[in-house]
Amino acid sequence: MKKTVFLGAMAVSGMVAGAAAAATLDDVKARGNVNCGVSTGLAGFSTPDANGKWQGFDVDVCRAVAAAIFGDPDATEFVPTTGQTRFTALASGEIDVLTRNTTWTFSRDVDLKFDFTGVNYYDGQGFMIPKALGVTSAKDLDGATVCIQTGTTTELNLADFFRANNISYEPVPIETNAEAQQQYLAGACDVYTTDASGLAATRATFENPSEHVVLPEIISKEPLGPLVRHGDSDWADLNRWVLNALIAAEEYGVTSANVSDMASAAGSNPEINRLLGTEGNLGEMLGLDADFAAKAIGAVGNYGEIFERHIGESTPVGLARGLNAQWTEGGLLYAPPFR
């Protein structure tokens, strides 16, 4: 009899384990926080500050999601992941969403069974090299020793680039950005390659940033965005539309400063009204409060504010908006309509 109970209990627990993968939003609400995968430390994108609080461009995307659900941008748990561990962490359910400068590619979307919920940074792979070496083009890198973060698309792009140009190189595989920086500065590799934004962020932390140049060649398209597990479309939709809300807010001039005013009563622009929940029931469709977008924007600001705060031209990272400007200003950011 006891045996039967035991087996039955095991079978039930097996089924529970199977079913747990279904509704991420319910799990998140029950737990009271969002588990976000971030990098192990990349200045401007995700890095812990002096108080140990995670800060950065990618971190704020996650905080926006938490704010949309709970109204509290700090209802988050950040899990540092390396290039190698991030997908396993997401697939196993250790994290709910991966906001870690991850490139949207076909095989990751289709074969690895993830859903990318948008693009928060349009990037491309570049090379950084000490000025003293006198190299001006990536095509002159024949025989160079190149530091790469292992388990990334940059590894594959690099192989393709050198193969296409019929030049040779020696890869030095490295686990994290910090190690890569140390190896590069010690001269154990001639070149460091990663996404151009990552190069700028890394160079910003150097003692003498001006002694290093980023070569003009951008050898790949790297649309970086948050991603969630395949199979829970509700959770994917939630993440997608929180990101879109941040982008749309910049387009319509909603900022963290004026959002509470604008959300207090319906204004003259119906699109803004629907975005901020003073009109229609978009939030309800996502299973959230009507003012989910207002809460997210109020907590972290709109896309432009997040950009300027962490990686914009006034910060040490100093990235120009470039491709990441609104479509109205010649960039690629284009939020679908809130309707």
Place this chain on the structure above:
Amino acid sequence: MSAMTDPPRPSFRLSQLIYDTRYRSITIQVVALVLLCAAFWWLIDNTVENLAVLGKDFDFGFLGDRAGYDINQMLIPYDNSMSHGRAALVGILNTMLVAFLGCVTATVIGVFAGVLRLSKNWVVSRLMAVYVEGFRNVPLLLWIVLIFALMTEATPQPRDFREGGSASMILGDSVAITNRGVFLPMPTWGDGAAVLGLVVVLSLIGAYLYRRHARKVLYDSGRLLPMVWPALAIAIVPAVVVYFAFAMSTGSAQVRLMAADATEGQSVAAYGEAQGSLSVCVPEGTIGLNVQRLLRGQDLRYSESVFATEAMAIDAFRNGDCNMVAVPAGMEQPLLGNPDIAVSALSESTTRGAPVQFEKPVLGGFNFEGGVQVRNSLLALWLALALYTGAFIAEIVRAGILAVSKGQSEAAFALGMRPNRTMNLVILPQAMRVIVPPLISQFLNLTKNSSLAIAVGYMDVRATLGGISINQTGRELEGMLLLGMFYLALSLVISGAMNIYNNRSRLKER
């Protein structure tokens, strides 16, 4: 009359399964088996169910797909167009390389440290105690990272070796120690290399046979033949003779540089000036190496195509692949009588070269070129594994020696044996019986610890199959299973081989 009745047959009752000692042990085993099966069933069922929920299948087909990434240390040819399976194989060989190097070095270090820790010299034995305790009590990962960081930060960059730089090569400009690794000269094979190799193998066998003979004489008659010098002589002298015989005869034969559209006796530099660019077709081996030295010696910029044989190099030259070719004496015929291209010999010439020559590493554009690069990642991992495991082996050796009764060494001394002979002939052979079984598990530890390679970016099987391949294909379960099976198989092979040795060295009970 009374009928004989059988004694009442004890009927089997269920409670006997627990209270009857005859059945109890079986009951416990059956229950344990059922529980074990249930646990496995649950694990597998859960995995299958979760895979289904994630929409993933179970398929090893990814091993045949294009890998697309590069590996820096390759013992077999590999490039990024080959398959994940091939990349895994490269990683497997790298793992086996560092495990083999580590096991050998750890054993040598361990035996020395173990013996020296028992030394009567206070300083020596204390030093060894510090080594053993220091390495045994600090995590291996720290040692790996520390040694790697030391090698990266404390050694010069390749560009420091340029003229006016702070670093210089050692051992007659043949070895460069840089923060990317140590560059060593690479042996290049010339004429007679095969013969030389055969002679070396035969003389090693000869030296071994001589030692066996000497030991037999010692055991049979008690006469001590000299062991070291004759054995060394047998091993080395024939090889040296053969080497010089080849170097003097075929090795000094001329190799001429011939060029298209040149004037007879023009120098390479002048020809290069006239043509604008230099490209040379050479056969592989020492001829190619000598031509390279000749051209590099004149600080010329040139490109080089290497072919398997002399004839292939000449054919390529006739097809116009290069404007110069290295032609050994006696092979000019197909070139000189050819009306299609005007071919003439340049003033420089070189020789065919000795059976073995060493190609020195030379500073190129970014890094040293030529020679063999022993990467810092390999060195750090190898050193750390060897020193760490060596500390454990030292303790095992010390235990083994202490396990041999003191009377044995006293008896040996009473017979007039010197201490080192006592150690080699009396103590260590007996100690080996105690040492070998725990030594096996240290070898297994070292092999498995080599998967810490990821800390220094050494491309072992954990980094290729278990790292990048899994990451690019999303086949975690398959990759990890393969990885586990590989380590299991490797461990079983190592312990199998060591058990054969153990069976030979252990006390024979007859």
